[in-house]
Amino acid sequence: MRVVEVTAYGGPEVLRSVRRPEPxxxxAPGRVRVRLKAAGVNQADLKIRSGRYAAALSALTPPFVLGYDFAGTLVDPAPGLPEGTRVAGFVPWVEEATGAGTYAETVLVEPEWLAPVPDEVDFTAAASLPLSAVTAAQALDLMALPEGSTLLVTGASGVVGRFAVQLAARAGHRVIALGDGDDAHELRLLGAAAVVPRGAPDQEVAGVLGFAPDRVDGVFDAALIADPLLPAVKDGGVFVSASGERVPVAERDVRVDAVVGRPDAALLKELLDLVGAGALATRVADVLPLEAAAEAHRRVEAGHRPGRIVLMI
Structure with missing residues (x-):
């Protein structure tokens, strides 16, 4: 089968298309094969490729195959999912640490990672969703804010933040979105009550306080701004980072935590069903063939266009 390998830690040029035996x-008794149609390119893929996680993955060395998100068809039946079912999911790549990712024609996965894809959702859209949408939903669950809370979402123009804005608004929160000023109209359509444009941290905090003079009940920090945003949070509020790599130091009884996106088939099914019903929007920035993975990485690094780049397989 075709795969794209990381041949050494470095820039996009280290990605190479090769052939490997099918899994x-x-x-791996209990796992099932999925014939992939599409795979999403995540920021985590770029960090792994560059060597940023090399110390944490010391037992794993190149060559290996990147990739979290996928969509395709089941080759082997899984509980409740017959052979041929259109499915999507994500591989917990770092936790697995096997180097068997989704830049490949076929993957071997746990059935618990899989959710059926509604007929209304194509493979490209399905592959743009799993890790980011599940992470956003799990972050909101971790925050455990009561309905009607005021929530600041940073990185609202990005993939994870965009999902968080929509899901928080659906949960009945008053959402302040911190994102690109050019996206203000769209973010309001997605559910944001107010939009603060990106800028210097003190300007961002001032902008938030302009809409929430008593400060916000919580922050979901998808942009990883961390400590500079704490003045915008109420005493006893909650601050959840999208990555344990950048978490602020707690103060004033603010609960500080970080979300780690973990596969959840039931949650993913709910999210895909929302997309199928037109109640949750996903954004695909570009679609490139698997062999163009290096170009996909270059475009992500350059901030080419907002949204998820998807590899067609």
Missing amino acids: DPAD
Whole structure:
């Protein structure tokens, strides 16, 4: 089968298209094969490729295959999902640490990672969703804010932040979105009650306080701004970072935490069903063939266009 390998830690040029044997279910009893149609390119893929996680993945060295998000068809039946079912999911790549990612024609996965894809959702859209949408939903669950709370979402123009704005608004929160000024109209359509343009941290905090003079009940920090935003949070509020790599130091009884996106088939099914019903919007920035993975990484690094770049397989 075709795969794209990381041949050494470095820039996009280290990605190479090669052929490998197809995975054999006999090597991992209980797992099932999915024939992929599309795979999303995540920021985490770029960090892994560059060597940023090399110390944490010391037992794993190149060559290996990147990739979290996927959509395709089941080759082997799974509980409640017959062979041929259109499915999507994500591989917990760092936790697995096997180097068997989704830049490949076929993957071997746990059935618990899979959710059926509604007929109304194409493979490209399905592959743009799993890790980011599940992470956003799990962050909101971790915050555990009562309905009607005022919530600041940073990185609202990005993939994770965009989902968080929509899901928080659906949960009945008053959402202040911190994102690109040019996206203000769209972010309001997605559910934001107010939009603060990106800028210097003190300007951002001042902008938030302009809409929430008593400060916000919580922050979901998808942009990883961290400590400079704490003055915008009420005493005893909550601050959840999208990554444990950048978490502020707690103060004033503000609860500080970080979300780690973990596969949740039931949650993913809910999110895909929302997309199918037109109640949750996803954004695909570009679609490129698998062999163009290096170009996909270059475009992500350059901030080419907002949204998820998807590799067609």
